[in-house]
Amino acid sequence: MEPEMSRSKAAARIRAAAVAEFAEHGYGGTTTRQIAARLDLSPAAMYPHYRSKEELLFAISYEGHRETQEVLAESDLPGEQPVVRLRSLIAAFTRWQAAHHALAKVVQYELGALTPEHYLTVVEVRRSITALFRSVVEKGITTGDFDSPDAEGVTLALMSLCVDVCRWFPAGAYTDPDAVATLYADLATRLVGAEPATLG
Template sequence: MPKRQARWTAQDLADDPRLKDDSPGLWRADLGEVPRGLLTSAVRCFAANGFHATTTRDISEGVGLSPAAMYVHFPSKELVLFEIIRAGHERALAYVQEPSVLAVEGSADRLRQVICRYTAWHARHHVAARVSQYELAGLTAEHYGAVLELRHRTNEFFRDTVARGVADGSFAQVDVKRVTRAMLSLSIDLVRWYRLEGSDSPEQVGEFYADLALKLVAHPGAHRS
């Protein structure tokens, strides 16, 4: 995350390479160009300054509009945050539940696919993902409940993926809940430091974390020479 300064201007946010990711492609297709631009501007503002320190002026200036322009598309700043967080959680879950992943038969191969894709998704969208994970306190109780349901669905999908391998003997008799939590934490935590211009591509990071995940469920002695 960029080091906080007194005030990040719209130009600061647009130029900072640490705030560059694929977030502009996350927004719903039915949204027009202006609301999509506002969401992208808000992602950068929230990531740099935090939700509470960001003003509607900050968000609107990011797309060259007046402060009041945001209200034409979003009645409140909180609704902007909710749209970002909901999109982030929905898209990440959909990416690991694509038919090509669910069609993988072997438990180890499926877990590898799931971890690799989930990690790569968070790397490729690291700015929006950072907001989605660390600005939850800015949501209303109703919107937090909706996001919490998505988080529960994600956790359940990962637990089922690990439990499947435990049940068929592919994995050791691990504590599924604890191991799943560790895997999710690994894949998500990278949003604090990952940069697209770094040495490892999202897919390379995904493959590396998938290797780590498989070691967490390996039978004792499986990786010894």
């Protein structure tokens, strides 16, 4: 069941305030009163838009996953060699995690707070994202461009690598999402064991 995503400015402001609170204090450590206070509203003023804190989290999580899915669709290069396609996807995925690190942190690490029904809805989108990456890895293995015996394991490693960016970004010398995107595209190339000939 997809959430009925309100496009009103008020609902968008509530989601933004909730992302900031959830990212800073965690879902469990945040109350609707705190979210409302950030907007100088009463908790009752949030109710017409979101009936519960969990419903608000669901809207944020679903929206974040769908936005990621759209970014990846725009960045995919189906006609290119597997390594070129993988680098483009990894760079886009990593860049989104860094550029939207507060939202990504909520999206990636608060799934367990969703109701079973809402969790399954979000996980369906999440699985489609993983399936996209796995299809590219499998293609590279089939063509011989990638030197890896385990498409599933490599895919999980790639996804974990990118998803974790939101936990630490920004840090040290890495304050530019584009720089992290380039770094992770290089790391992904090495992780799949891409043949040197495919990198030219």
